[in-house]
Amino acid sequence: xxxxxxxxxxxxxxxxxxxxxxxxxxxxxxxxxxxxxxxxxxxxxxxxxxxxxxxxxxxxxxxxxxxxxxxxxxxxxxxxxxxxxxxxxxxxxxxxxxxxxxxxxxxxxxxxxxxxxxxxxxxxxxxxxxxxxxxxxxxxxxxxxxxxxxxxxxxxxxxxxxxxxxxxxxxxxxxxxxxxxxxxxxxxxxxxxxxxxxxxxxxxxxxxxxxxxxxxxxxxxxxxxxxxxxxxxxxxxxxxxxxxxxxxxxxxxxxxxxxxxxxxxxxxxxxxxxxxxxxxxxxxxxxxxxxxxxxxxxxxxxxxxxxxxxxxxxxxxxxxxxxxxxxxxxxxxxxxxxxxxxxxxxxxxxxxxxxxxxxxxxxxxx
Numbered sequence: 001x002x003x004x005x006x007x008x009x010x011x012x013x014x015x016x017x018x019x020x021x022x023x024x025x026x027x028x029x030x031x032x033x034x035x036x037x038x039x040x041x042x043x044x045x046x047x048x049x050x051x052x053x054x055x056x057x058x059x060x061x062x063x064x065x066x067x068x069x070x071x072x073x074x075x076x077x078x079x080x081x082x083x084x085x086x087x088x089x090x091x092x093x094x095x096x097x098x099x100x101x102x103x104x105x106x107x108x109x110x111x112x113x114x115x116x117x118x119x120x121x122x123x124x125x126x127x128x129x130x131x132x133x134x135x136x137x138x139x140x141x142x143x144x145x146x147x148x149x150x151x152x153x154x155x156x157x158x159x160x161x162x163x164x165x166x167x168x169x170x171x172x173x174x175x176x177x178x179x180x181x182x183x184x185x186x187x188x189x190x191x192x193x194x195x196x197x198x199x200x201x202x203x204x205x206x207x208x209x210x211x212x213x214x215x216x217x218x219x220x221x222x223x224x225x226x227x228x229x230x231x232x233x234x235x236x237x238x239x240x241x242x243x244x245x246x247x248x249x250x251x252x253x254x255x256x257x258x259x260x261x262x263x264x265x266x267x268x269x270x271x272x273x274x275x276x277x278x279x280x281x282x283x284x285x286x287x288x289x290x291x292x293x294x295x296x297x298x299x300x301x302x303x304x305x306x307x308x309x310x311x312x313x314x315x316x317x318x319x320x321x322x323x324x325x326x327x328x329x330x331x332x333x334x335x336x337x338x339x340x341x342x343x344x345x346x347x348x349x350x351x352x353x354x355x356x357x358x359x360x361x362x363x364x365x366x
Contacts, residue, residue, distance in 0.1 A: 009133065010188045013075060016129045020122045021269055022077040023173065026191040028157035030064040030071050030183065035152050049222040051231055057147035064148060068140045070185040075126070076150075076157040078170070079119060080177045080265040081109050081272045083279070090264075091256050097280075098246065098253075101322035102336075104283045104315065106303070107226070107250025108176065111279055112272040114302040119143040119180040127182050134186070143180035154179045161196040164216040165204035165254040171197060174261035197260075204254035210243045213254065225251035229314045230306055235350055241317050241357065242324070246283060248314040249303050275301065283322055284339045287315040312343060312351045320358025327362045 010027055017025035036059050048054040054061070065071040087093060097103045109115065123141040131137065142148050151168050155161060159179065160170035167175045171194075198216075205213045212223035221227040225247050228236050236244070255261055276297050289297065291308045298304040303311070323336045343355050 006186065006188050009130075009186070012133065013126070013130060013188070017075075017077055017126055020125055021079065022122065022126075023080050023177065023265065024078040024159060024170075026076050026154075026157035026159050027188050028074050028076060028153050029190050030074050030153070032062040032064070032149055032152050032156075035149055036062045039149070045220075047220045047222065049227060049231070050233065051221065051227075053147075061147040061149050062152075064153070064183050067142075067146060067148065068138060068183045068185070070138055071183050073184055073186060073188045073190065074153045074157065075182040075184060075188070076154045076159050077119070077123065077126075077180050078154075078159050078173070078177045079115075079122070079180070079269065080173055080267045081112075081115065081269075082176045082264050082266050083108065083111055083272055083274050084267055084270065085273060086266055091261065094252065094256055101246060101325040102282050102284065103246055104278075104281045104286050104318060105245075105247045105251075106278045106281070107247075107252050109178070109272075110249055110302045111274040113275070113300050114305075115178045115272075116143055116145060116302065117300065118269065118271045119178055120145070123180050123182055130182075130184075130186075138185035139182050141180070141182055143178065148181065148183070150179050150181060153181060156190075156193055158191040158193050161194055161198075162217065163204060163258065163260075164198055164202065165208075165213055165258075166217055166219045167255070169198070169258070169260050170263075171260070172263055172265070174264035175255050175258060176261060176264040201259065203257040203259070207253050207257040209245065209247075209251070209253060210240055225253075229310070233310065235353060236313065236317060238357070242321060244317055245321050246318045248283070248286070248311075248318045249306070283315055283318045284335060287312065287319060287339050287343070309348045309350055312346065312348070313354045316340065316343070316351065316354035316358045320354075320361040323358060324361040 014025040043055050060066050098105055120143050127139055154168050160168040163169040169175050210223040212220050214220050225244055229249050294308045319336050319340055323333045326333045340355050340359050346352050
């Protein structure tokens, strides 16, 4: 029989969530109707690029009850992901590495275990614990795995406010955290949202290498480096390649410059510890991996999801940008050229195209 003491149950859920490693647990209703017009306009403008699944689901993203019949609430969770070994001056370290042309920059969140696996497992454990308490109930567990406007739900629940870069910000944790949810038919009491605290700051907008943030809260994914290196499966537009620099999987620039990330919390989860030296890897070393190396070394990593072809494509762009940077300072590029030449006849047309482009990069971009 379902326990009707929902305020007490909500407190218990939050305590169980903390025990499972979530940094915060909040509850919201599932009414996202106020976001439908904005979502429709964003899709109509084509800002989703080749992410056709976003257009295919349409307004379903703003209607959680279509995913979980009878849905009333979303139990929203936050889990910090700044790698456990990160030094206090981690932002300076990241900025300095980005300035080193031969370094391969991989987004902080992707240097350890795939967050989908970690969060989904913990959320399922939380759902199981609730079921022990209340008996069978209606729910589904999600973490970036279904057409759900997660940031909007998290904002409603009070996990933070939406920053001008469209990511969620938290006063105690910045933006370096994952969010996930259990959408349920339990009528739990909801938490209030928090007030926004971006003020007049536009650091995230001005820092974006590709100017993907068109205006506060307005992102053109087609220009975003995270989209270009992860979601895009075809050729990276030539005009954007020089702007990507040495970022080969994702981009943290809009987060590194955010004043709130001085409060980013180092993760307590060993799963998010850096693997394969991805916090200090060179473009040449990663480009030398065979497909078997890629599959083996990145087992359990979110990077594996993009596939070996996109991996080589991204690294070729990074190598081309490094080649141009070195040539500008009249430095030797023979090692970069040698690495690229080894893939000039790769079976993939996409890889060959990007390798050829990279080899052509000099101090003056053609």
